[in-house]
Amino acid sequence: xxxxxxxxxxxxxxxxxxxxxxxxxxxxxxxxxxxxxxxxxxxxxxxxxxxxxxxxxxxxxxxxxxxxxxxxxxxxxxxxxxxxxxxxxxxxxxxxxxxxxxxxxxxxxxxxxxxxxxxxxxxxxxxxxxxxxxxxxxxxxxxxxxxxxxxxxxxxxxxxxxxxxxxxxxxxxxxxxxxxxxxxxxxxxxxxxxxxxxxxxxxxxxxxxxxxxxxxxxxxxxxxxxxxxxxxxxxxxxxxxxxxxxxxxxxxxxxxxxxxxxxxxxxxxxxxxxxxxxxxxxxxxxxxxxxxxxxxxxxxxxxxxxxxxxxxxxxxxxxxxxxxxxxxxxxxxxxxxxxxxxxxxxxxxxxxxxxxxxxxxxxxxxxxxxxxxxxxxxxxxxxxxxxxxxxxxxxxxxxxxxxxxxxxxxxxxxxxxxxxxxxxxxxxxxxxxxxxxxxxxxxxxxxxxxxxxxxxxxxxxxxxxxxxxxxxxxxxxxxxxxxxxxxxxxxxxxxxxxxxxxxxxxxxxxxxxxxxxxxxxxxxxxxxxxxxxxxxxxxxxxxxxxxxxxxxxxxxxxxxxxxxxxxxxxxxxxxxxxxxxxxxxxxxxxxxxxxxxxxxxxxxxxxxxxxxxxxxxxxxxxxxxxxxxxxxxxxxxxxxxxxxxxxxxxxxxxxxxxxxxxxxxxxxxxxxxxxxxxxxxxxxxxxxxxxxxxxxxxxxxxxxxxxxxxxxxxxxxxxxxxxxxxxxxxxxxxxxxxxxxxxxxxxxxxxxxxxxxxxxxxxxxxxxxxxxxxxxxxxxxxxxxxxxxxxxxxxxxxxxxxxxxxx
Amino acid sequence: xxxxxxxxxxxxxxxxxxxxxxxxxxxxxxxxxxxxxxxxxxxxxxxxxxxxxxxxxxxxxxxxxxxxx
Numbered sequence: 001x002x003x004x005x006x007x008x009x010x011x012x013x014x015x016x017x018x019x020x021x022x023x024x025x026x027x028x029x030x031x032x033x034x035x036x037x038x039x040x041x042x043x044x045x046x047x048x049x050x051x052x053x054x055x056x057x058x059x060x061x062x063x064x065x066x067x068x069x070x071x072x073x074x075x076x077x078x079x080x081x082x083x084x085x086x087x088x089x090x091x092x093x094x095x096x097x098x099x100x101x102x103x104x105x106x107x108x109x110x111x112x113x114x115x116x117x118x119x120x121x122x123x124x125x126x127x128x129x130x131x132x133x134x135x136x137x138x139x140x141x142x143x144x145x146x147x148x149x150x151x152x153x154x155x156x157x158x159x160x161x162x163x164x165x166x167x168x169x170x171x172x173x174x175x176x177x178x179x180x181x182x183x184x185x186x187x188x189x190x191x192x193x194x195x196x197x198x199x200x201x202x203x204x205x206x207x208x209x210x211x212x213x214x215x216x217x218x219x220x221x222x223x224x225x226x227x228x229x230x231x232x233x234x235x236x237x238x239x240x241x242x243x244x245x246x247x248x249x250x251x252x253x254x255x256x257x258x259x260x261x262x263x264x265x266x267x268x269x270x271x272x273x274x275x276x277x278x279x280x281x282x283x284x285x286x287x288x289x290x291x292x293x294x295x296x297x298x299x300x301x302x303x304x305x306x307x308x309x310x311x312x313x314x315x316x317x318x319x320x321x322x323x324x325x326x327x328x329x330x331x332x333x334x335x336x337x338x339x340x341x342x343x344x345x346x347x348x349x350x351x352x353x354x355x356x357x358x359x360x361x362x363x364x365x366x367x368x369x370x371x372x373x374x375x376x377x378x379x380x381x382x383x384x385x386x387x388x389x390x391x392x393x394x395x396x397x398x399x400x401x402x403x404x405x406x407x408x409x410x411x412x413x414x415x416x417x418x419x420x421x422x423x424x425x426x427x428x429x430x431x432x433x434x435x436x437x438x439x440x441x442x443x444x445x446x447x448x449x450x451x452x453x454x455x456x457x458x459x460x461x462x463x464x465x466x467x468x469x470x471x472x473x474x475x476x477x478x479x480x481x482x483x484x485x486x487x488x489x490x491x492x493x494x495x496x497x498x499x500x501x502x503x504x505x506x507x508x509x510x511x512x513x514x515x516x517x518x519x520x521x522x523x524x525x526x527x528x529x530x531x532x533x534x535x536x537x538x539x540x541x542x543x544x545x546x547x548x549x550x551x552x553x554x555x556x557x558x559x560x561x562x563x564x565x566x567x568x569x570x571x572x573x574x575x576x577x578x579x580x581x582x583x584x585x586x587x588x589x590x591x592x593x594x595x596x597x598x599x600x601x602x603x604x605x606x607x608x609x610x611x612x613x614x615x616x617x618x619x620x621x622x623x624x625x626x627x628x629x630x631x632x633x634x635x636x637x638x639x640x641x642x643x644x645x646x647x648x649x650x651x652x653x654x655x656x657x658x659x660x661x662x663x664x665x666x667x668x669x670x671x672x673x674x675x676x677x678x679x680x681x682x683x684x685x686x687x688x689x690x691x692x693x694x695x696x697x698x699x700x701x702x703x704x705x706x707x708x709x710x711x712x713x714x715x716x717x718x719x720x721x722x723x724x725x726x727x728x729x730x731x732x733x734x735x736x737x738x739x740x741x742x743x744x745x746x747x748x749x750x751x752x753x754x755x756x757x758x759x760x761x762x763x764x765x766x767x768x769x770x771x772x773x774x775x776x777x778x779x780x781x782x783x784x785x786x787x788x789x790x791x792x793x794x795x796x797x798x799x800x801x802x803x804x805x806x807x
Numbered sequence: 808x809x810x811x812x813x814x815x816x817x818x819x820x821x822x823x824x825x826x827x828x829x830x831x832x833x834x835x836x837x838x839x840x841x842x843x844x845x846x847x848x849x850x851x852x853x854x855x856x857x858x859x860x861x862x863x864x865x866x867x868x869x870x871x872x873x874x875x876x
Contacts, residue, residue, distance in 0.1 A: 048853060105846045116853065128842035177833050185826045189819065211812060215819070 013037050016155075017058035021550055033062075040155050044110070047117045052106045059106035061155040072152075074311030074322040075145040084144070086134070092122060093139045097151065097158035102131045110154060118142055118150055162308040162325050176230070176292070180285045183227040186219040187278040191767070193219075194275045198764045213265045213272065220274040224258050228281045230288070246420040246463055249427065250284060253277075256454040260447075273455055276766045283774050287467030291474065291487060308343055308394070312336070315387065325394055336386045338538065342379050344390045345397045347372060351386035354539070354564045355379040365595070366540065368565030382538050383564055419742065420462060427457040434757045452756035456766060457749055464774055465741035469781040473734050476785065480794045481717035482699075482727050489713045492697045493731040495678045499626055500669060500691075502683035503636035503646070506701050506721075508613040513541075515548040519599070519607010526606075528555070529572045530599060533579060536560055537568050541597055545579075545609060567597075576602050594641055613642055618722040620649040625725045627651045631677070635660045635668060635691070666690040682716070682724075726792045733788045740784070741777045748773035 011020045013033035024031040025038050032038040037060060044052055052059060075081050087094040101107065108126050111133050115121045120142025124135040133156075137147060148158050193212045231251045238245035254277055261272030314323040315333040325343055328334070333349065336342055342355070353369035357379040366382050369375055375388065377397035431453040438445045470487035477484060484490065501507055522530070531549035534542040536557065560570040567580015578600040582590045585598040586605055595611040626632060632654040634646060640658035647656060657668070669691050672679050681688065681695035684702070692698030692712045700712040701721060716724075752769050755761050789796060832838060 051851065108843055108846055109850055112847065112850070126843055127840045129840045174833055177838075178830055181826065181829050181833070185822065189822065193815075208811065211815075215815070 012058070013060070013062075014053070015041050015058065015060035016062040017060070018062050021547075036155075037062075040153070043117065043153060047113075049110060049113055049116060052110050055109055056104045056106040059104050061101040070313065070320075070322065072145045072148040073313075074324060075148055076143070077311075077322065077324065080310065080324055081144050088139070091138065092136055093144070094134060094136050095144060095147065096132055096134045097148070097160075098130075098132050099151070099156045100131055100159050101156050102126065102128060102133075107156070111156065114150070117154070121147070121150075160310050162310055176285065176289055179227040179229070180282070180289055183223050183278060183282040183285055186223045186227075187275070187282045190216050190219050190275045190278055194271070194763070194767065197271050198767070210268070216272065216274045217262065217265050220258065220261070220278060223278045223281050224254065227285065228254050231281075231284065244421045244424055246466075249420060249424045249457075250280065250463065252424075253454060253457070254280060256451055260451040260455070271763045273763050273766050275763070276455065276770050279767075279770050279774075283464055284467075287464055287471065290471035291467050309341060312340070312343055328390055328394055330390055330393060332390045334388055334390060336381045336388060338381060338384060340381055342375055342377050342381065342388070343397075344377050344394045345374065345392040346388040346390045347374055349387045349389050352383045352564045353381065353386050354383040356382050356540075366565065382540070423457075423462060427453065430457070430753060430757070437757075448761075449757055452761035453753060456752035456756045456761060456769065462742055462745055465745060465777050465781050466738050468778055469734060469738050469741070469785055472782060472785045473730070476789045476794055476796060477727065477730070479797060480723065480727075481720035482723075483715045485713050489697060490731045490734050492678070492713070493680065493728055494735050496630065496680040496697060496728065498631045498633065498672055498677040498679050500633040500635060500672075500679060500681045500695065502665075502681075502688050502691075503613075503634060503642070504638055505684035506682055507615055507619050507634075507646075509616055513544045513595075513611040514614045515544065516610050516612075517607060518610060519605075522599075522606060526601060529575070529577050530579060532572065533557060533560075533568055533570050533577050536570070537562055539565070541595070541611060542568065542579075544611065545597060548609075578603070582608075612645075616718070616721060622722050622724060623650050623654075627654065629725075633657070633668070633672075635665045637661065662688070662690050666694045669694045682721075684718075726794070730788060730792055730794070734785070737781055737784045737788070741781050744780060745773060745777055748776075 011024050011031050012018065013020055013024070014030040015032055015037035018033045020031055020033040024033065025035055026032070027038055027041065030041065032041065040060060044050060075084075084095045084097060085093055086096055099107075099111070102111070108128060111126050112124055114124045114135065118141075120138050120140075122136045122138060124133055126133050133151075135147065142150070148160075151158055193216055196212060197209065228251075231247045231254065234245065234247040235251035238248055257273050257277040257280075261274050261277065264270035265272045308325060311322045311324050312328065313320040313335040314328070315335055320335050323332075328344055334343070334346070348369055348371050350371070353373075353375065354366045355369055355375060356366045357376075367379075374391070377394065431450045434449045434453055435446050438449050466487075470490060473490055474484055474487065527549050531546050532555055534545040534549075536542075555572055558571040560568070562568045563580070563584060567578065567584035569576065569578040569580075571577070578585050579597055582588055582596065582598050585600045590596075596608040597611065598608045599606045623632065627650065632650055634650060634654065634656045636656075636658050637660055638658060643656060643658065647654070650656065660668070665688065669679050669681060673694075673696070678697075679695040680697040680699065681691050682699045682701060683692055684700065688698075688700075689712075692700060697714065698712040699714045699716050701716050701718050703718045748769060752761075752766075755765055786796060
């Protein structure tokens with residue numbers, strides 16, 4: 001038994017930083033991992049743009065297999081191209097593309113110097129936050145299709161999906177920013193003008209006092225009518241469904257304060273509480289904006305339209321023309337090239353089909369299909385070009401039906417809402433008691449006391465604590481690779497009792513297998529021959545074999561023959577080499593569930609390579625740590641060849657199921673939920689989309705969080721999977737921090753209420769109490785969250801990037 | 808004492824101008840991207856010797872500007 005090991009000094013690509021094979025592609029004294037990286041380097045070098053490499057270390061974007069040359073042919077279509085044009089006259093066109101690969105200042109540099117690479121580009125501007133580039137170009141000198149190809153050639157391929165053909169995205173609503181600005185402006189000025197009143201302008205200058213009060217009233221108007229609208233709308237929506245949500249007490253406090261203050265100022269009986277009112281609105285809006293800001297970076301609303309390409313090649317009278325996806329009809333013949341997605345259910349009419357359905361079913365090996373067989377949408381063709389006849393339209397395909405199956409879960413009420421509801425009832429009860437008390441003793445003071453109670457009992461401290469805490473937590477989690485959809489997910493994560501894992505791509509590294517050899521020893525020359533033969537095929541096992549053997553000498557092959565899905569054979573220097581499945585190489589049927597690639601030299605069996613899943617680093621440790629606190633399950637669409645290994649490190653209590661279809665996965669989670677468990681599911685592919693949506697927390701694992709991930713509650717960067725226990729602990733701590741700040745705010749409320757029930761609430765007290773409580777709670781929650789993050793080992797700020805080394 | 812009132816009105820007006828400038832800025836996308844502007848100003852321009860219209864550079868640059876508007 002001999003195992004082949006390869007030791008190599010790690011050379012990293014000068015463009016993208018990936019490790020190169022033992023014989024890297026070179027140019028002068030620079031080494032690259034692939035031809036693609038070298039091409040980009042040459043392009044930049046000739047254009048005089050090598051500052052790209054000076055600004056950041058290895059800023060290149062690692063390139064996946066370059067698409068075929070007609071990838072952007074659909075941009076020649078006016079209707080489709082129009083989606084990206086924001087302005088056009090007869091001399092120039094302004095187009096905007098989304099480039100998810102933008103990540104550093106080198107990207108900024110390159111994209112804003114596009115005009116150096118092609119004279120047709122006049123100027124370009126990057127919006128880094130939105131990852132978009134707006135290019136002004138002369139459409140007579142360069143077409144939009146050529147522009148997209150130029151961008152691709154630099155490594156920044158525009159991401160164009162079917163979604164872009166649909167409704168134009170509405171511009172980001174700016175209303176809240178204006179509201180915040182106006183609220184801040186008015187709040188600050190009202191506070192300034194209230195100071196004389198507090199500090200002794202009692203009766204000496206009556207007309208000055210009334211002037212100040214009238215100005216305060218005037219400044220409070222825009223805040224009351226414009227800035228506070230979100231609270232009214234939200235409270236009204238809640239009231240209509242007969243539910244007091246957290247904005248109801250806020251809206252109540254604002255309205256009561258305003259009415260009482262207007263009454264006081266207009267009748268000359270007091271100064272009013274405008275500063276408190278505008279303060280509430282300002283702080284609440286700020287809290288909301290903080291929460292919203294953290295969610296803008298990633299989109300969680302993805303359905304199948306984001307996954308599908310925008311156009312496919314259709315065969316019309318023998319010629320291939322690009323056709324937009326929504327226009328594909330039953331009976332059309334499509335041409336699917338290598339690496340392309342099959343967009344609709346259909347029947348194969350020509351070509352050898354070897355379809356990778358890993359996204360849909362989780363099966364990691366491609367499936368060979370014969371002529372006349374039905375293929376489902378969602379698979380990727382891994383052989384040469386294929387022709388197929390469409391049987392069902394894109395929107396009706398099996399896959400989209402699967403994804404669109406909506407389980408409308410009822411709106412769950414978070415614990416914050418419950419607490420605020422109790423708070424509101426208690427405050428109303430206290431107000432009622434105060435009213436009764438004063439009605440007995442001194443009826444004149446009823447209005448004063450009741451309104452004072454409603455003003456002071458500031459739920460803003462409660463809300464502030466939760467919004468600021470959650471906003472901070474979302475931000476810190478985002479900086480550490482876990483992106484949550486909204487604050488509700490934090491609670492769901494904290495409440496988890498059962499964790500379900502998907503196998504392929506989640507626990508295992510996609511496309512990376514551990515390879516061991518069993519059989520008669522192979523000489524280095526034979527290994528080289530095997531590597532070269534395997535390199536000729538696009539089958540994933542062949543590619544893994546080539547990577548594993550890692551030889552690069554180029555030797556001629558004669559008589560190469562491939563049977564898709566079965567094996568390859570060829571003659572190298574007069575010797576016949578056959579590699580493939582057992583049936584292909586030896587004629588005997590495959591035995592056992594292991595994945596093996598047999599090798600025969602001159603028709604004599606030498607041995608086989610065993611492929612087993614390569615698990616991510618740290619998985620055994622992760623699973624054991626989690627197993628101590630949670631119940632674990634594993635669902636896989638693959639066959640059960642790995643059962644032994646998995647059971648070993650997942651523990652005896654874990655439930656492991658294989659051959660699960662997407663529907664069965666969702667059903668399993670349903671079953672767990674009926675048993676009362678709160679389920680967290682971690683998956684990576686679209687075959688999990690139903691299960692992810694069904695679970696209480698669905699986490700989609702992404703190698704690169706810009707590439708497509710299904711609709712889920714959270715997105716986790718694959719490299720951070722091992723931190724899952726810390727993420728869960730962090731979310732639990734969040735709950736405790738919010739509770740602590742609730743208690744603090746109740747303390748403030750008690751103090752305020754003791755003044756209010758006596759009817760003696762002077763504006764000064766109110767004005768001091770409110771910012772005091774807000775600020776102290778803010779400081780408490782902010783520092784607690786940061787301390788908790790540091791304690792668990794998280795980064796507080798985004799991962800640092802090197803920038804601008806001075807010459 | 809009317810001086811105080813006058814000052815008040817004036818200062819409020821000036822402050823309102825700034826509020827207007829803020830709203831204008833947000834509306835015209837000035838605050839959308841906080842990342843690029845500080846870095847953009849530090850990029851270097853192409854050295855004069857490398858520009859396509861500098862004598863002797865016709866062969867160096869991939870394609871020439873055809874129309875100089």
